Amino acid sequence: MKKKLFSAVQRYLLATLVLLTLSCRKEDEQITTPNPTQLTNYDYSIQWTGYRSNDLNSPSAGTIGLKELNIKNGGKIVEALKDATFKLDLESFASYDSASMRDSNVKSTLFNSLMNIEGTIKQFDSNTKKATIELTIGGVKKDVIFDYKTESSDEKISIGGYIDLIEQFNATTAMNALKAVCPHAMPPKIRLFVKVWPKGQDAPKQYADNFDYELKWTGYRDNPSVPTEKLAVSGTLRLNKFIVQSSDTNLTGALNDAYFEIDKKSLTSQSPGGQNPGRDNNIITYLLEAGEIGGLNIGGSFGQFNTQNNTVSISIFVGTRRVSKTFNYEMTNNEIKITGSIDLKDDFGVPNALMSLQNNSPHNVTYSDVDLNIRVWKK
Known part of the structure; x- marks a missing residue:
């Protein structure tokens, strides 16, 4: 009887010891192996x-x-x-x-x-x-x-x-x-x-917030009265994305690799005859949102600024077609002026979009040659 009682006590003590050991091990694991913070925070x-x-x-x-x-x-x-x-x-x-x-x-x-x-x-x-x-x-x-x-x-x-x-x-x-x-x-x-x-706070300040900009365009079309001349229409555009990756205080250094994306619906135009909202709507609807460009983005990225000849390579994309174009630039105080040209037909191959504008505009107007004038300055 004593032997059986002693055996039962042994089993109880052994079980208790095992439970205590497992409990301590679990407690140790919680202390020495903290749960890593995942993407939730x-x-x-x-x-x-x-x-x-x-x-x-x-x-x-x-x-x-x-x-x-x-x-x-x-x-x-x-x-x-x-x-x-x-x-x-x-x-x-x-x-x-x-x-x-x-x-x-x-x-x-x-x-x-x-x-x-x-x-x-x-x-x-x-x-x-x-x-x-x-x-x-x-x-x-x-x-x-x-x-x-x-x-x-x-x-x-x-x-x-x-x-x-x-x-x-x-x-x-x-x-x-x-x-x-x-x-x-x-x-x-x-x-x-x-x-x-x-999480729950605003993202770090965008370096682009340190700058302001102006983007002007000039489009050219044939003059039916004088075939050797071009008629010009100018206007402005805004950006819906402007990403500056560098904290460089120098404008050319800051703009190196900067990415921009045009807000197509922000287009406005001005000609000698004044503003023409109908023309703006035609350009947006039948060119920028039509054919090969419809539903796709227009934008680009700045390459290296060449201080020897004051040029910069800008990789411009229209829809899925990307072309690298060389632009000139000029520095004045805290402002940089960048100028250059693109040809929607020859550079980007968007004949359907150009034809769409021509077929839906008065006088069969289309603008293929475009000058771009970009100003960026520190706020």
């Missing part, structure tokens, strides 16, 4: 810029999202992001300029070869305003230095810089796969611009 944006030439001209731009963002710390944004890990959502890669073929080519070749892109934010240097991020691309791991800037009492952050897929990450095979289906594919150098801020 922070908002973010990531913009990429790729180039068609090694001199960083003819840029294209777009966005990409995150599949994971694991933030383990609290405090100010640089403290919170230190040691944070992330993984890009490669399927979310998208161009601003409606170039769906580029997007599908990049995903099916370049990203298919690289498999994944992930990283760890290792350090923020408050003296140099440099961030060290360990990136892993296609299995190759490298520390990359980016610039960063905080605002709103260090609650929000903007991070930007360049990566080179071949020189830094040995992605020659992946780039060759992309160029096999897209001969004009961008070189391996890419600029990334990232913003992170607490």
Whole structure:
């Protein structure tokens, strides 16, 4: 009887000890392995810029999202992001300029070869305003230095810089796969611009908020009375998107890689005969929202400013067609004036849109040659 009682007591004590051990282990795990903060507490944006030439001209731009963002710390944004890990959502890669073929080519070749892109934010240097991020691309791991800037009492952050897929990450095979289906594919150098801020708050201030602009256009049509002359109509346009990636205080530095998108419905015109709302509506309806342009965007990106000859390459897209054009620029005080021309017919091949305007306008009017005059100044 005593033996059975002792055995029962042993079993009870053993079970109690096991339960206590498991309970302590669970408690330890909760202390030593904190649950990482996911995307629920922070908002973010990531913009990429790729180039068609090694001199960083003819840029294209777009966005990409995150599949994971694991933030383990609290405090100010640089403290919170230190040691944070992330993984890009490669399927979310998208161009601003409606170039769906580029997007599908990049995903099916370049990203298919690289498999994944992930990283760890290792350090923020408050003296140099440099961030060290360990990136892993296609299995190759490298520390990359980016610039960063905080605002709103260090609650929000903007991070930007360049990566080179071949020189830094040995992605020659992946780039060759992309160029096999897209001969004009961008070189391996890419600029990334990232913003992170607490959910529920406004995004970090856009650098574009530091500037104002004026965009004027002049369109030319044939003069039926004098075949050798052109009749001009001028007007203005506004932008519905203006993204400046650089905090450079110099205008040419700030506008380098800046992306813009035209608000087509903002078009107004002025001719010697005065304003003509009917003409404005015709241009918007039967040209900008018709044919090859209908439903698609018009915009572009600034390339490098050449201070030797005061020219800048602007990569302009109309619908799905992108062309790099050289414009002249002039600096005066805190203002820059940029002038140049495009030809909707020869440069962008939009015959259906031009024919639509011609068929629906008085006197069979169409405007193919267009001068652009852009002014940007500091507020």
